[in-house]
Amino acid sequence: MTGPLTIENLSVSFAGGAIEAVRGVSFxxxxxxILALVGESGSGKSLTARSIIKLFPEGATVDGRIxxxxxxxxxxxxxxxxxxxxxxxxxxxxxxxxALNPVFTIGWQIAEGLRAHGMHDxxxxxxxxxxxxxxxxxxxxxxxxxxxxxxxSGGQKQRVVIAMALALRxxxxxxxxxxxxxxxxxxxGILDLLRRCRDELxxxxxxxxxxxxxxxxxxxxxxxxxxxxxxxxxxxDVLFASPKADYTRRLxxxxxxxxxxVAKDNxxxxxxxxxxxxxxxxxxxxxxxxxxxxxAVKGVSFDIAAGEVLGLVGESGSGKSxxxxxxxxxxxxxxxxxxxxxxxxxxxRGKNLRELRRRTGFVFQDPASSxxxxxxxxxxxxxxxxxxRAFPSADALRRRVVELLDQVHLPREMATRYPGELSxxxxxxxxxxxxxxxxPAFIVADEPTSALDVSxxxxxxxxxxxxQKELGFAALFISHDLAVVEEISHRVGVLRHGELQELGSxxxxxxxxxxxxxxxxxxxxxxxxxxxxAEKRRSAITSQSADSGLx
Amino acid sequence: MLSYTLQRLGAxxxxxxxxxxVIFSLALLAPGDPARIILGPEALEVDxxxxxxxxxxxxxxxxxxxxxxxxxxxxxxxxxYFSNRSVAAAIQSHFIPTAQLAVLAISYALAISIPLxxxxxxxxxxxxxxxxxxxxxxxxxxxxxxxxxxxxxxxxVWLHWLPVAGYRDPFGSPLxxxxxxxxxxxxxxxxxxxxxxxxxxxxxxDVLKSEYLDAARSRGVKxxxxxxxxxxxxxxxxxxxxxxxxxxxxxxGAVVTESIFNIPGIGSLLVTAIxxxxxxxxxxxxxxxxxxxxxxxxxxxxxxxxxxxxVRLSGKGVQ
Numbered sequence: 001m002t003g004p005l006t007i008e009n010l011s012v013s014f015a016g017g018a019i020e021a022v023r024g025v026s027f028x029x030x031x032x033x034i035l036a037l038v039g040e041s042g043s044g045k046s047l048t049a050r051s052i053i054k055l056f057p058e059g060a061t062v063d064g065r066i067x068x069x070x071x072x073x074x075x076x077x078x079x080x081x082x083x084x085x086x087x088x089x090x091x092x093x094x095x096x097x098x099a100l101n102p103v104f105t106i107g108w109q110i111a112e113g114l115r116a117h118g119m120h121d122x123x124x125x126x127x128x129x130x131x132x133x134x135x136x137x138x139x140x141x142x143x144x145x146x147x148x149x150x151x152x153s154g155g156q157k158q159r160v161v162i163a164m165a166l167a168l169r170x171x172x173x174x175x176x177x178x179x180x181x182x183x184x185x186x187x188x189g190i191l192d193l194l195r196r197c198r199d200e201l202x203x204x205x206x207x208x209x210x211x212x213x214x215x216x217x218x219x220x221x222x223x224x225x226x227x228x229x230x231x232x233x234x235x236x237d238v239l240f241a242s243p244k245a246d247y248t249r250r251l252x253x254x255x256x257x258x259x260x261x262v263a264k265d266n267x268x269x270x271x272x273x274x275x276x277x278x279x280x281x282x283x284x285x286x287x288x289x290x291x292x293x294x295x296a297v298k299g300v301s302f303d304i305a306a307g308e309v310l311g312l313v314g315e316s317g318s319g320k321s322x323x324x325x326x327x328x329x330x331x332x333x334x335x336x337x338x339x340x341x342x343x344x345x346x347x348x349r350g351k352n353l354r355e356l357r358r359r360t361g362f363v364f365q366d367p368a369s370s371x372x373x374x375x376x377x378x379x380x381x382x383x384x385x386x387x388x389r390a391f392p393s394a395d396a397l398r399r400r401v402v403e404l405l406d407q408v409h410l411p412r413e414m415a416t417r418y419p420g421e422l423s424x425x426x427x428x429x430x431x432x433x434x435x436x437x438x439x440p441a442f443i444v445a446d447e448p449t450s451a452l453d454v455s456x457x458x459x460x461x462x463x464x465x466x467x468q469k470e471l472g473f474a475a476l477f478i479s480h481d482l483a484v485v486e487e488i489s490h491r492v493g494v495l496r497h498g499e500l501q502e503l504g505s506x507x508x509x510x511x512x513x514x515x516x517x518x519x520x521x522x523x524x525x526x527x528x529x530x531x532x533x534a535e536k537r538r539s540a541i542t543s544q545s546a547d548s549g550l551x
Numbered sequence: 552m553l554s555y556t557l558q559r560l561g562a563x564x565x566x567x568x569x570x571x572x573v574i575f576s577l578a579l580l581a582p583g584d585p586a587r588i589i590l591g592p593e594a595l596e597v598d599x600x601x602x603x604x605x606x607x608x609x610x611x612x613x614x615x616x617x618x619x620x621x622x623x624x625x626x627x628x629x630x631x632y633f634s635n636r637s638v639a640a641a642i643q644s645h646f647i648p649t650a651q652l653a654v655l656a657i658s659y660a661l662a663i664s665i666p667l668x669x670x671x672x673x674x675x676x677x678x679x680x681x682x683x684x685x686x687x688x689x690x691x692x693x694x695x696x697x698x699x700x701x702x703x704x705x706x707x708v709w710l711h712w713l714p715v716a717g718y719r720d721p722f723g724s725p726l727x728x729x730x731x732x733x734x735x736x737x738x739x740x741x742x743x744x745x746x747x748x749x750x751x752x753x754x755x756x757d758v759l760k761s762e763y764l765d766a767a768r769s770r771g772v773k774x775x776x777x778x779x780x781x782x783x784x785x786x787x788x789x790x791x792x793x794x795x796x797x798x799x800x801x802x803x804g805a806v807v808t809e810s811i812f813n814i815p816g817i818g819s820l821l822v823t824a825i826x827x828x829x830x831x832x833x834x835x836x837x838x839x840x841x842x843x844x845x846x847x848x849x850x851x852x853x854x855x856x857x858x859x860x861x862v863r864l865s866g867k868g869v870q
Contacts, residue, residue, distance in 0.1 A: 053769050055765050055768060055769060078774075082771045082772075082773055083771065084771075085768065085769055085770060085771040086769065086770035086771035087771065090769065090770065091766070091769040093762060093765075093766055095762065098761065098762040098763060099762050099763055099766040100763055100766070101761075101763040101764075101766075101767065101781055101785065102763075102785070102859070102860070102861060103784050103785055103858060103859050103860060104781075104784075109767070112767060112770065112772055112781075113767075113770035113771065113772070116770060116771040116772045116773065116776075117771055148860040148861070150860070150861050161766070164766075164770060165770075167770070
């Protein structure tokens, strides 16, 4: 029998065909199947997914055929399209916090989908909304149905988005990067939920993702997209075992794998001079008028020796970024002590503080927003040098900037371009060059690669590691990605709710974690190998009580 | 919500105190002696001094301020130097026509701007959108008195549909009263309609890019419902701010329109008070207008809370 969704020769272009985002994509989604559409940003995977319910950005030219439960989506009239949307195919969005309307209750929003398909009885809509919320694992749904989105956590919001997609039991669920915005321990729960949608409701799922761990965990079949084309399509285990297309091989090679990095020359490393010491560090954000203050970091102690990279892992809200920002004075140290190059940050003032800042570099998370878009790349990199009057002549300054561009493997011509004209990976390399400009002895890198694609991430990490070895700076490397931290750091600290759970050499923490939370964190990371991941899942299920069923 | 409201109102007390002090001292720092003005240029110096004593003008600044402010707190804004009327009564009688005009003008402006602005955003870059942009530009750049005069010539002088000027209380005879208010409403409201249409268009346009609208669309919600039920409320905050500001300036600053149409409003009261150096009147009117501004701001803040739950619930009940 034919599946609920067939796409034939789909092309999407912009600007009158000048930009071809999707070029002749064809595939079929079978009944009860989970198909993963994999690719990096700009590969056209999201656009393909959105085409299925005809949600195009403005100015798109579309060609081809999309047959959804027997009807051609691209040619049906608007009224039929509105009927198909939600009923035949429903979508789960990437970022739950922006996929929910902030000014309406979640119950109202679920009911809107039901009303659009002819269910007008208020009581029935509400009852169905509560039922759906219970199905997706929202605790106390009778109360939460009247909550507004901002009253829920990120994972709960994504469950609500899934509940909305399930409302009319669609034949096809399109999940566009459903776990990218979520923490890894929350991700595992959402992936389970999606699998149950297939197992218990028989829905076919098209999951769009860049995360090969997620693919290995969930998908039956994989289609790899590259530059608007599907370059390879195969059953999940086949694809991981013997990738055929060149691009797939490169993609698989770039994925950082937990527990497989080359063993580091750590542990026995001589830990002489300390660069950073945090002693019972407390950081509390002052409460707004009439509200209690919120402690973000509670009694955290660690130190970093010269030339050492300390990885700080944790989920959102764990306080890891707060610590990083405190080092450079962007968050206040309210208790305990933080000594940078032996100077207490709470006492440092004026010239001393300036000197500390000169010796510390900072790499920001999002390269898109951490540059002034009216400054050229040259000026961005030169800024710290100018601020600290580090170079006497314009000529010396220019030589230094060129040297930095070379170090991060960027062509010299880029100096005259603007950050907006660069790709994400190039921008982050500029960010690294800027942090290195003053030849700092210490660098704070706050999630420097989390906004990047895996292959680009691999390149940036490689540059970082090489430079770290060459220049010998110490670093505080903050990340939510265990595999990245493992690859980069000599020692690892695990944070949760502002407390340091575990601190030790990378090998110790990753292979023999002492703390339950660390173990949970490590186990939650899906392994980019379907065989191992399935094994892992089976052992997880046997150790867990069975979940409540879906309707 | 109640504690929030009280908190907001409580915060107004120091603001009002500072404002009252500024108002009181500004009037006294201005040149010109009220006693001399009352008695006229021919008055004898002895009489002037006598009157100054009677009026308490020779007392120290603080005494005079405290005397005035203690009256204000009790609802006594003083007595006009000229008409011997209580300032409060004068404000009351002059405020009614102004308030009627302001309510009519803002309602007219909203009735036009919300649908037009929303539809202009919906059909962005269409002919309709460009036409709206053109009209609002004309509305924004046109001086209100020119528009008033054109309307008077067209609707009253040529067509004889409406009275040229004047004011009749609409509560006395609604039809006649409203007929007198139509022209000033049109000339004032049109300008505010232009500003508001642009605000509505811009904020709706901003909301239309939101992912949650695509998400609702993906569940089969129809376009018109998306626009008017889902998007408009989100676009509300900037619009409400603009409405508050417009309404406040309508209440305070319709002087030109009021004088063209000969309406005995608060604007003409203020201008007369300034011309005559009628300090009690001047201080009373300015303080009253300040209260109106602040009050409207509080109302706008409270309406924010009604529209956006994140304002209402901030800090409470998260997770």
